[in-house]
Amino acid sequence: MNLTEEAKTGLQAYSTNMAKSYGVTVVDKQFSVTAPMELKLRAALLESVAFLKLITMHPVLQIQGQVIKVGNTAIATGRKKDGRFASGQGMTGHDYSLAATDSCAEVTWDMLASWANSGNTNQFMMLMSQNATMRFALDMLRIGFNGVSVSVDSDPEANPLGEDVNKGWLQIVKEKAPDQIMTDPVYFNPDAIGPLKEGEYKTLDALINEMKNTLIHPSLRDHPGLSVLVGSDLTAAAETKMMNAADKPTEQVALAQLSSGYGGLRAYTPPFFPGKRIQLCFPKHLHIYTQKGTSHRKAENVEDRKQHEDKYWRYEGYGVEEFEGFAAIDEANMHIGAAPAPSA
Structure with missing residues (x-):
């Protein structure tokens, strides 16, 4: 099946809107996501899957570092004979490590034609955007709950739950x-x-x-x-x-x-x-970290595979704040x- 004219029109509108949102000229060439847009992208991911709102998603500066403590569950009340009481709130000492992470949300030409015929251009763009953000967000949880290793080349057929993409919680x-x-x-x-x-x-x-x-x-x-x-x-x-x-x-x-x-x-x-x-x-206390400045996006229609591909590359990893909990x-x-x- 060839890409229908309605789908072509929808894709052009989606690409134009995406380029405007990210402040770039075109989106079919990989581009860096600016800090303000990183915040918007993170917000979109959180909105797409409810459970992500319950965990902690943090931007970090380094590929490796100490897990960030977002709160203190220890007692905050007491007394000290020669001064003011403080229970202390420091780093936990747990380490995290990020790995290059590449996501790609594909939509086949058949699906694009169906979406283009099911509503107006705005509805088409909404379906495209929701498809990408939801798949990226769900994969974060899929890997977080099932990841056991960081392979040089991941194998989605042998590891359909992302077991080899990163180490989960x-x-x-x-x-x-x-x-x-x-x-x-x-x-x-x-x-x-x-x-x-x-x-x-x-x-x-x-x-x-x-x-x-x-x-x-x-x-x-x-x-x-x-x-x-x-x-x-x-x-x-x-x-x-x-x-x-x-x-x-x-x-x-x-x-x-x-x-x-x-x-x-x-x-x-x-x-x-x-x-x-x-x-x-x-x-x-379940954390997902993304290194600041590493997020890149790309959205293109790939004729050889008869599909549109929305891509998101970054350094990402997981951390647990308190093992005792x-x-x-x-x-x-x-x-x-x-x-x-x-x-x-």
Whole structure:
């Protein structure tokens, strides 16, 4: 299929508007994003995916450095015999490292023709802009939750969740604070009857409470910012059990309250969060860093591939602010169902 005249008109308007926004002449040649436009781009990314608003996105000056502390969860009140009390708020000492990161949001000619025929030029430009920013934003979370390495050449077929693009939050904690990760096999068995076997839990509340009381620092366990991220496989198993027993009044109440939280913590299931993972954390302590002055954009119609490509290049990386406020069960150690019988 060739690019339709309506789509050509829409693309021309989109390119002209994009060039005006970034203060450049053309956008089909790579251009540097100025500091004011970096702020606007970051704001657009935050608006496109709700969970990004809960974490911390920071511009930094260096490719390597210390994780920025955005707040202090320690006590701020006390006294000092010979002066004024201060609990202190310094750098955490955790390091971050950025890597060259290249994003490309493609739209095929077929899709461009469909968008061009579905509304006016303004609607077409909105779809183009939303497609790019949402894909870039979702990839930030996809890599943040699943990244384990930084490969010279990433392989999206072998690593569809960006496992080889950068080291995400869980991988950082695994390497730098492994005691915060539960490594023993865990069995979530909502159908359990009678005594539970070792490593077996009947409710998510019980499991999350144990994680909180054994892995989270005592000074942080009751902090209102502490939340739990729960994979969709686990929430589905919990909800199915509740639904099957929802003829009882108490179970109906529990089902209604299920989505509000677990273990007394506010609960989320973010995009691309592994289905059998549980992670306790302060969302604001999950960081994404972009080096100032490295952001570059390019938007072009590539005839050889019959698609339009919106590109975003920068140095980017991840950081965790306080390891003591982070705890997780890796999905490799989480099982849904009964624990095996103990060996004789």
